[in-house]
Amino acid sequence: MYNFMYHTPTEVCFGKGVLADTGALVKKYGGKKVLIHYGGGSAVRSGVLEQVKQSLDEAGIAHVELGGVVPNPHLSKVYEGIELCRREGVDFLLAVGGGSVIDSTKAIGYGLANEGDVWELFEHTKKASGCMPLGAVLTIAAAGSEMSNSCVITREDTASKRSYNDEIARPRFAVMDPAVTTTLPAYQTASGCADILMHTEERYFTNGGNMELTDAIAEALMRTVMKNAKLLKDDPDNYDARAEVMWASSLSHNGLTGCGNDGGDFASHGLEHELGGMFDVAHGAGLAAIWPSWARYVYRDCLPRFKKFALNVTGVENVGTDEEIALAGIEAMEDFYRAIGMPTNLRELGIAPTEEQICEMAHRCYVASGGPKGSAKKLDESDMAAIYRMAK
Numbered sequence: 001m002y003n004f005m006y007h008t009p010t011e012v013c014f015g016k017g018v019l020a021d022t023g024a025l026v027k028k029y030g031g032k033k034v035l036i037h038y039g040g041g042s043a044v045r046s047g048v049l050e051q052v053k054q055s056l057d058e059a060g061i062a063h064v065e066l067g068g069v070v071p072n073p074h075l076s077k078v079y080e081g082i083e084l085c086r087r088e089g090v091d092f093l094l095a096v097g098g099g100s101v102i103d104s105t106k107a108i109g110y111g112l113a114n115e116g117d118v119w120e121l122f123e124h125t126k127k128a129s130g131c132m133p134l135g136a137v138l139t140i141a142a143a144g145s146e147m148s149n150s151c152v153i154t155r156e157d158t159a160s161k162r163s164y165n166d167e168i169a170r171p172r173f174a175v176m177d178p179a180v181t182t183t184l185p186a187y188q189t190a191s192g193c194a195d196i197l198m199h200t201e202e203r204y205f206t207n208g209g210n211m212e213l214t215d216a217i218a219e220a221l222m223r224t225v226m227k228n229a230k231l232l233k234d235d236p237d238n239y240d241a242r243a244e245v246m247w248a249s250s251l252s253h254n255g256l257t258g259c260g261n262d263g264g265d266f267a268s269h270g271l272e273h274e275l276g277g278m279f280d281v282a283h284g285a286g287l288a289a290i291w292p293s294w295a296r297y298v299y300r301d302c303l304p305r306f307k308k309f310a311l312n313v314t315g316v317e318n319v320g321t322d323e324e325i326a327l328a329g330i331e332a333m334e335d336f337y338r339a340i341g342m343p344t345n346l347r348e349l350g351i352a353p354t355e356e357q358i359c360e361m362a363h364r365c366y367v368a369s370g371g372p373k374g375s376a377k378k379l380d381e382s383d384m385a386a387i388y389r390m391a392k
């Protein structure tokens with residue numbers, strides 16, 4: 001078991017009707033003038049934005065708005081937000097949306113609290129010394145950004161999708177009403193579930209340290225998400241199923257399911273971020289399309305974990321060699337992805353990268369990772385290209 005630091009400062013306000021508490025929470029954390037940051041309009045159409053504004057008004061908190069955050073959020077919108085906040089004297093940031101909106105908000109927070117170009121953080125040439133305080137009203141269970149230390153931004157002119165992780169950007173609070181997620185298109189619900197699963201899988205498939213309790217939590221989380229993702233496919237208004245995956249989205253990426261290991265693998269995420277940067281695909285769907293090829297490429301180097309996953313998560317029978325059981329677990333995951341309408345390869349994802357694009361993505365992934373990436377198996381640039389080819 002490895003030493004670990006577990007830091008989850010985010011106050012969670014969870015359940016039916018909690019949007020009404022937003023204003024009081026902003027006040028509690030010292031906000032007097034707030035930027036409400038949101039996406040392409042779903043929060044307007046669903047009435048979520050209106051409820052949030054009403055709650056702020058009732059708490060006597062002034063606010064300005066900036067919408068238009070796109071999935072795989074753009075750096076240009078971050079610059080726009082920084083400008084607006086400076087002009088308006090904003091002292092607290094409120095994200096109303098999913099991972100893209102929350103990450104755009106975190107990046108604005110960095111930009112406001114640090115000198116120079118905020119993109120330097122994402123190039124890892126500089127470390128942040130602060131971040132303006134922020135809160136999140138979550139509208140999609142997926143990225144886990146509402147409790148995570150991570151922020152992922154795409155620079156449009158170079159199609160570079162990059163992440164920057166820092167404890168100081170964890171939201172002060174997260175308002176989570178599962179009912180709000182019932183307006184999601186089925187594809188986004190499923191893509192969110194794929195991402196939630198991957199945040200725990202990335203931590204589970206490791207060759208560095210393990211802890212029985214962490215594994216048990218991780219396995220329960222993955223089983224729960226798989227069960228409820230399937231329920232939601234047929235019954236999207238099922239509140240309890242929405243609640244299960246929403247809470248899982250936060251716990252899957254706040255560090256809990258990695259306590260005691262080496263930090264996990266995260267190669268699938270690295271590979272997907274390049275797909276997102278180049279082809280602008282939905283993040284969770286991109287992960288589902290990459291994972292089976294990654295798994296088949298690395299499973300021999302992490303066999304005990306793949307066997308344990310097959311038996312304890314996918315419910316494969318304990319029959320055959322370890323390798324056969326591990327492969328049956330990978331197949332079971334593919335069946336699960338298909339059952340919820342997720343792709344299991346790049347073709348099904350709707351993209352067909354050329355050999356040149358594959359080499360470019362592998363190179364970028366290697367550079368962004370600062371060298372070889374992974375814990376189940378350390379991948380170099382040629383391994384990364386091989387996995388993209390397998391996934392075609």
Ligand code: NZQ
Binds near residue numbers: 071073148149269
């Ligand atoms: O923009 P709007 O109109 O709001 O529509 C969004 C968007 O099109 C829609 N949506 C959200 N809530 C809705 C809704 N539609 C109807 N009803 C609702 N209640 O869903 C679409 C996807 O939204 P987005 O925020 O992009 O989804 P997600 O939460 O999956 O975030 C993806 C981004 O997060 C990054 C990903 O790379 C990607 O850029 N990640 C961030 C992480 C973090 N900060 O910890 C970790 C993840 O691994 C991930 O990399």
Ligand code: ZN
Binds near residue numbers: 143
């Ligand atoms: Zn993710």
